[in-house]
Amino acid sequence: xxxxxxxxxxxxxxxxxxxxxxxxxxxxxxxxxxxxxxxxxxxxxxxxxxxxxxxxxxxxxxxxxxxxxxxxxxxxxxxxxxxxxxxxxxxxxxxxxxxxxxxxxxxxxxx
Amino acid sequence: xxxxxxxxxxxxxxxxxxxxxxxxxxxxxxxxxxxxxxxxxxxxxxxxxxxxxxxxxxxxxxxxxxxxxxxxxxxxxxxxxxxxxxxxxxxxxxxxxxxxxxxxxxxxxxxxxxx
Numbered sequence: 001x002x003x004x005x006x007x008x009x010x011x012x013x014x015x016x017x018x019x020x021x022x023x024x025x026x027x028x029x030x031x032x033x034x035x036x037x038x039x040x041x042x043x044x045x046x047x048x049x050x051x052x053x054x055x056x057x058x059x060x061x062x063x064x065x066x067x068x069x070x071x072x073x074x075x076x077x078x079x080x081x082x083x084x085x086x087x088x089x090x091x092x093x094x095x096x097x098x099x100x101x102x103x104x105x106x107x108x109x110x111x
Numbered sequence: 112x113x114x115x116x117x118x119x120x121x122x123x124x125x126x127x128x129x130x131x132x133x134x135x136x137x138x139x140x141x142x143x144x145x146x147x148x149x150x151x152x153x154x155x156x157x158x159x160x161x162x163x164x165x166x167x168x169x170x171x172x173x174x175x176x177x178x179x180x181x182x183x184x185x186x187x188x189x190x191x192x193x194x195x196x197x198x199x200x201x202x203x204x205x206x207x208x209x210x211x212x213x214x215x216x217x218x219x220x221x222x223x224x225x226x
C-alpha cells in the first residue's frame with residue numbers, strides 16, 4: 001500500500017540555522033511529490049512539487065527539495081531559517097487518482 | 112493516531128445529479144475542516160474553509176451554490192456537488208483540524224467522475 005512517512009513530528013531550529021525535513025514514501029512507480037506549508041490560521045500553501053526531470057527542485061520562500069529514487073525520499077531543505085518559517089509542513093504523494101499526505105512536521109524557530 | 116474518514120472514495124454519477132461527500136473525524140473533534148480539489152498533475156486547490164456551526168468561507172472563483180458545504184457537528188462536514196457536470200470530475204480531499212492540538216489530518220480523498 002502507498003504511504004508517506006514524515007519521521008519527525010516536531011523540529012526546533014535556531015533562526016539562521018539550516019533545516020532539513022524528511023519525507024519517505026512507499027509507491028511502486030515514480031509518484032508526483034509535493035511539499036506544503038500551513039501557517040497558523042492559514043490554509044495549505046504549495047512550496048514546491050516534483051513531477052519529473054531535475055531531481056533537485058526549487059520552491060518558494062527559499063526552500064528546495066531533492067528526490068532520491070534509491071532512498072524513496074523527498075527531503076525539504078532550507079539553508080537559513082527565518083522566524084516566519086515556523087509552521088506545519090506536509091509532504092504529499094500523488095498517484096494517478098490518489099493523494100496521500102504525511103502526518104506533518106511542526107517547525108519551531110528559536111530567535 | 113487521529114483518523115479522518117472520507118466517503119465515498121470514488122463515485123461515478125450522471126450529469127445533472129448531485130453528489131455528497133462526507134468527511135468525518137473519527138477520534139477527535141474538529142472545529143475547522145478544509146475542502147480541496149485536485150486536478151491531474153496539479154497541486155491541491157483550497158475550495159473552502161468550513162467552521163462548525165457557521166457558513167463556510169469559499170475561496171475566490173469557487174461557486175457557493177455549486178459546492179454546498181455543511182459542517183453540522185464537530186466531527187462531520189459534507190461537500191455536495193450540485194447538478195454535477197463533467198468538468199466537475201476531479202479528486203476532492205478534506206482535512207480536519209483538531210481542536211485539542213491544532214494538528215491537521217487529511218482524508219483519503221474522493222475521486223468523482225461525472226458522465
